[in-house]
Amino acid sequence: MKNSNVGYKSTIDKQTLLLLGIFTILMVFFGFVEDSFLTNRSISSMAIQLPEMGILSLAMMITVMIGGINLSVNATANLSAVLAGLFVLQVVPQLATDGNGGALIVTIILVALLVGVLTGVFNGFLVAYLNVPPILATLASMTVFTGIGVGLTKGQTVTGFPDALGMISSQSVFGIPLPFFVFVGVSIVTHVLLKYTTFGFKTRMLGTNPTAAKFSGINNKSITMKVYVMSSMLASIAGVLIMSRTMSASNAYGTATYVTLTILIGVLAGVISGKGSVINVFITVLILQVISTGFHMLLAGVKGSAFFKDFVWGILLIAIFIINYFSRSRNKE
Amino acid sequence: MLKKTIKSNEFITFSIIVLLSLIIGIINPAFFSLATVFDVLRASIVPSIMAFGLLLVIIAGGVDISFVAFAALGAYGTHMLLLHYGYQGGILLYYIIACAIGLLAGSLSGFIITRFDVPMFDVSLATFTLWYGFIRFFIGSAKNFQIPEGAVGYYAKFITTVKDPFVGEAGLHISVIYVLVIGVLIHILLKYTTLGRGIYAIGGNKDVAIRSGFNVRRIILIIYMILGVLSAFAGVTQSFLSRHFEPTLFMTQNLDVIAAVILGGASINGGRGSVLGTFLGVVLMQLINRAMVLTGITVEWQELVIGLVLTIFISLPAMRDRINKKTRHPVEIPDEI
Numbered sequence: 001m002k003n004s005n006v007g008y009k010s011t012i013d014k015q016t017l018l019l020l021g022i023f024t025i026l027m028v029f030f031g032f033v034e035d036s037f038l039t040n041r042s043i044s045s046m047a048i049q050l051p052e053m054g055i056l057s058l059a060m061m062i063t064v065m066i067g068g069i070n071l072s073v074n075a076t077a078n079l080s081a082v083l084a085g086l087f088v089l090q091v092v093p094q095l096a097t098d099g100n101g102g103a104l105i106v107t108i109i110l111v112a113l114l115v116g117v118l119t120g121v122f123n124g125f126l127v128a129y130l131n132v133p134p135i136l137a138t139l140a141s142m143t144v145f146t147g148i149g150v151g152l153t154k155g156q157t158v159t160g161f162p163d164a165l166g167m168i169s170s171q172s173v174f175g176i177p178l179p180f181f182v183f184v185g186v187s188i189v190t191h192v193l194l195k196y197t198t199f200g201f202k203t204r205m206l207g208t209n210p211t212a213a214k215f216s217g218i219n220n221k222s223i224t225m226k227v228y229v230m231s232s233m234l235a236s237i238a239g240v241l242i243m244s245r246t247m248s249a250s251n252a253y254g255t256a257t258y259v260t261l262t263i264l265i266g267v268l269a270g271v272i273s274g275k276g277s278v279i280n281v282f283i284t285v286l287i288l289q290v291i292s293t294g295f296h297m298l299l300a301g302v303k304g305s306a307f308f309k310d311f312v313w314g315i316l317l318i319a320i321f322i323i324n325y326f327s328r329s330r331n332k333e
Numbered sequence: 334m335l336k337k338t339i340k341s342n343e344f345i346t347f348s349i350i351v352l353l354s355l356i357i358g359i360i361n362p363a364f365f366s367l368a369t370v371f372d373v374l375r376a377s378i379v380p381s382i383m384a385f386g387l388l389l390v391i392i393a394g395g396v397d398i399s400f401v402a403f404a405a406l407g408a409y410g411t412h413m414l415l416l417h418y419g420y421q422g423g424i425l426l427y428y429i430i431a432c433a434i435g436l437l438a439g440s441l442s443g444f445i446i447t448r449f450d451v452p453m454f455d456v457s458l459a460t461f462t463l464w465y466g467f468i469r470f471f472i473g474s475a476k477n478f479q480i481p482e483g484a485v486g487y488y489a490k491f492i493t494t495v496k497d498p499f500v501g502e503a504g505l506h507i508s509v510i511y512v513l514v515i516g517v518l519i520h521i522l523l524k525y526t527t528l529g530r531g532i533y534a535i536g537g538n539k540d541v542a543i544r545s546g547f548n549v550r551r552i553i554l555i556i557y558m559i560l561g562v563l564s565a566f567a568g569v570t571q572s573f574l575s576r577h578f579e580p581t582l583f584m585t586q587n588l589d590v591i592a593a594v595i596l597g598g599a600s601i602n603g604g605r606g607s608v609l610g611t612f613l614g615v616v617l618m619q620l621i622n623r624a625m626v627l628t629g630i631t632v633e634w635q636e637l638v639i640g641l642v643l644t645i646f647i648s649l650p651a652m653r654d655r656i657n658k659k660t661r662h663p664v665e666i667p668d669e670i
Contacts, residue, residue, distance in 0.1 A: 071588070130648045133601045135396065139588055140643040147637025154633045255585065260398070260461060267455050307469035314463020318445060321456070325449040 014327060015270040018320070019283040026287060030294035037297060040175055046289050047176055048169060048245065051183035052077075052238045053261060054285040057269075058190050059234035060262040061281055065194075066207045066227050067273035068127060068134035072142040074258040075149075076119045076232045077239035078251045080112035082149040084240070085158040085249035087111045101164030108165070108243070112236040119145055120232030124225035142259075149251040157250040161243075168244035179241050186237060191278035193230075203227060208274030261288070264313065268320055288313060342598025343610040349646075350617050353624060361627045367495045368503035369623070375505075376619045379571040381512045381612050383583075384594050385519045386563035388611045389556045391594055392523070394536035394603025395453030400564040400590075401583035402464035403438045407431035407565025412578040413472050416479060423483040424573060431565040438464065439561020443554035453553070461587075468580045476579045487573045508570050512612070515563065520608040528552060536603025593618045596646060 030037040056073050063070040088095055088107055095104050119141070126137035171178040194200035202223050205213045214220050243249050265288065269280035292309045299305035358364045383400055390397045411431040420426065438460070446456050480487075491504030523529035531552045534542035543549055572578045597614025599606025621642055625635045 126644070126648065132647050136592075136595060136601055136647045137644075139592060140640055140647055142588075143636060143640030143643055145640075147634070147640045150636050151634040260458060264458050264462065267458060304470045304474040307466045307474060310462045310466025311470055312466070314459045314461075314466060317459035318456075318463070321445065321449050321451045321459070325451070328450075 015324075016277065016280055016283070018323065019269070019280055019287065022316075023283055023287050023290065026290045026294065030290065030298070034294065034297045037294060042293060042297070044172065044175060044177055046293050047180040049292075050285055050289040051179040052241050052245070053258070053265070053288070054183045054282065055186050055234055055238040055241070056258060057262045057265040057281050057285055058186065058278065059231045059238070060259075061266050061269070061271045061276050061278075062190070062194070062203070062227050062234075063134065063138075063231050064263075064266050064271050065274065065276040066203055066224060067210070068224070068227070069138060069263070070123065070228065070231050070235075071135065071138040071259055072119070072123060072145055073231065073235045073238075073262055074254050075142040075145040075251075076116065076235035077242060077258075078249070078253055078255075079119065079145040079149045080115040080236035080239035081243040081249035081253075082153055082158055082251060083115050084108040084111040085161065085243065086152060089158070089160060101162070101167060104162065104164050105168065109237075109240055112240050113233055116233035116236030117229055119235075120229030121225070123232065124228035127228060128221040128224035146251050146255075153249075153251065155251070157248050157252070159248045161247055165244055166247050168241065179245070182237070182241065186234065187278050187282050190234075194276070194278065199223070199226065204274055206274075264317060268317055270324070287316075291316070342605075343607060343613060346597055346610060346613040346617055350613060350620060353617070353620055357620075357624045357627050360629075364623075364627050366497055366503075368497035371495070371503045371505045373616060373619050373623065374509055375574075376622075377612070377615045378506065378508050378512050379567045379574070380586075380590055380593060380618070381615045382515055382563050382567040382570065383590050384597075384611045384615050385515055385608060386560035387590055388519070388594055388597075388599060388606050388608065389523075389532055389559060390453060391591075391599045391601065392536045392603060392606045393453075393532050393553065393556055394539065395553075396591065396601065397453055397457040397560065398587045398591075399442065399457035399461040399464065400560050401587045402461050402468075403435050403561045403564035404568030404571070405580060405582040405584065406438055406464050406468055406568075407435040407561075408568030408572045408582055409468055409477075409578050409580050410434055410472055411569065412477060412572065415481065416477070421482040423481075424487055424569075427484070427569050427573075428566060431569045432562045435561035435563070435565025435568075436558055437561070439557040439559070439564075440554065442561070443557030446557065447550040447553050465581065465584060472580065474580055476577055478577045480573070480576055484573060488576050506574070508574070511566070511570065515566075516608050516612060519559075523608065528555065532556065533604055536600075536605070538604075589618065590615075592643060596643075 027038075036042055056077065059073045059076075060070055085108070088104060088111075092107065095107055122144070123138055123141050126132045126141065127134050130137075132140075168182075169177060169179050173181065194203060202213070202218045205216070205218060206220055206223050210220055213223075239249075242253055246253070265281060265284045266276070268287075269277065269284040271277075271281065291312050295308050295312065296305065299308055302308075354364070363369075383404065387397060387400055390400075408427075408431055411427050411434060414430065415427065442456050442460050445451060445459075446453055489504070490507045492507055492509065494502050494504040497503050523532065531542065531547040531549075534545060534547055535549055535552060539549065568582055571582065593614040594606065594611050595601060595614070596617050597606070597610035597612070599611065599614075621639055622635075625638055630638055
């Protein structure tokens with residue numbers, strides 16, 4: 001997360017080019033060696049899976065941009081899903097039985113977003129007002145959020161939702177599933193917020209140099225709080241998508257890998273304190289999904305094939321470190 | 334001297350342990366027994382060994398999440414290799430091979446960090462996913478319960494045993510000695526060697542450390558070698574204690590170990606931390622776990638209680654610093670060097 005500011009402008013463009021290059025090579029490679037890779041079916045299955053990871057990565061990214069981290073993104077997503085699920089099943093069961101799909105989905109989204117705001121305030125309070133290092137604050141809050149969910153559900157998966165819930169992930173427009181459009185929409189909003197608003201400017205300023213930000217009249221605490229609230233709300237949206245895809249809510253979804261993956265995506269995309277590009281994150285998420293689906297198809301039937309992608313991700317990340325190192329040292333010359 | 338001791342982080346952690354023990358003991362008198370002590374110690378063995386390695390990384394100002402993967406690679410890799418050759422001997426060969434694997438994996442991470450100037454945390458992300466992927470694709474993805482004949486009884490090798498009215502016979506496992514030996518060695522390394530001073534210096538201020546003539550790259554490489562060896566050692570120990578080898582060993586436990594090191598008074602920003610504190614941090618974590626069972630907090634709410642305890646604990650030093658800042662000195666002065 002520490003990096004030299006020199007030559008930033010040119011390296012970020014290079015990073016986008018590098019990522020696009022990797023993406024193209026992978027698409028061509030898998031397109032050639034695996035006939036079924038570039039079919040509608042495989043593309044739409046990728047488009048259902050990647051939005052969750054993508055939105056969680058954006059949630060992680062904005063906290064990294066102010067020199068923080070949010071280890072609780074996945075716990076927030078799961079807690080939002082669990083609380084929204086319990087709310088519609090137990091508090092307003094008539095919604096679930098009415099067959100009124102629209103009202104049901106709107107209620108779920110609203111409750112999830114409310115949970116997002118509250119969890120975000122919790123994180124933001126610890127980080128901004130109690131000065132707890134973000135990695136510790138969100139490690140603790142991750143346990144708290146998971147703990148609330150586990151306590152309320154007794155560790156069980158919440159199920160029994162009406163079919164209407166599945167609409168979000170089963171609908172598709174022009175053959176592309178709705179969640180992908182949600183991901184694109186969220187990415188555009190985040191991009192605009194970070195790039196073209198004063199909030200975005202202050203965020204980048206805070207990440208680049210908190211002391212300078214403070215002395216130029218920016219309320220660091222308030223910006224930090226807003227960033228953590230936004231991060232949690234993004235996580236809640238991902239939670240609703242997971243809920244709709246699995247037709248259930250549980251605290252166990254993605255606990256072992258999601259958080260690590262979101263940080264990994266951020267690092268691959270070159271997100272550091274003060275700088276981060278939504279476009280790079282977007283491409284990186286596509287790359288990871290292509291690797292995942294591609295090797296899954298290629299190695300179908302091989303024992304443990306699902307884990308080969310983890311290995312490749314690690315190698316890819318190290319390769320990017322090395323490439324970045326050499327492009328950095330060339331810039332210095 | 335006394336004042337300094339009382340203000341130290343180790344003493345605070347120790348006081349919390351005593352206080353917590355008293356509370357549990359009052360609620361449930363069965364807690365005050367040698368059996369409990371042995372049980373808490375047994376549960377602390379493996380996390381302590383990993384935490385000692387991680388402590389070096391944290392003092393040097395880094396964070397690592399990949400050490401658990403070193404442990405899994407060392408333990409599971411060694412086991413599947415020896416199983417392949419039909420090894421039926423004792424546990425020593427396991428330790429030797431696993432530590433060699435851990436040394437290699439740690440060196441590789443250390444090399445990438447120092448050669449290509451990448452933050453420790455970022456490299457650990459890559460190696461975390463890389464090694465768990467490697468293990469499960471190239472070595473195996475299923476648990477294995479075949480313990481070599483020479484090591485079958487190892488899980489119940491006790492230094493001493495006591496009769497306990499509540500749990501029957503309880504023993505102090507022999508591997509407590511490892512914790513003692515490794516702890517003393519790391520303590521000596523940190524406090525009485527140039528290398529140790531270098532580690533604190535890097536965590537305090539890297540640029541100053543470089544200018545003071547410390548070879549930062551070499552020090553970080555050595556830290557990662559030690560981390561690799563200790564993690565693999567812990568992995569083998571855990572596998573024999575639980576009598577099975579698994580490819581995803583410790584996969585979700587890295588954050589717990591980080592939390593324990595922090596509970597033990599190490600600073601996440603580097604430059605501060607001790608072996609004794611770290612051990613106490615691990616014991617405190619185990620104690621919190623047991624406290625809930627013994628005081629009757631139901632299973633489903635335990636995670637929330639751990640989370641809240643953790644939240645309060647990490648907020649304390651931050652709040653203390655705020656008060657200190659307001660009342661004493663406008664400039665931050667580190668408590669100790």
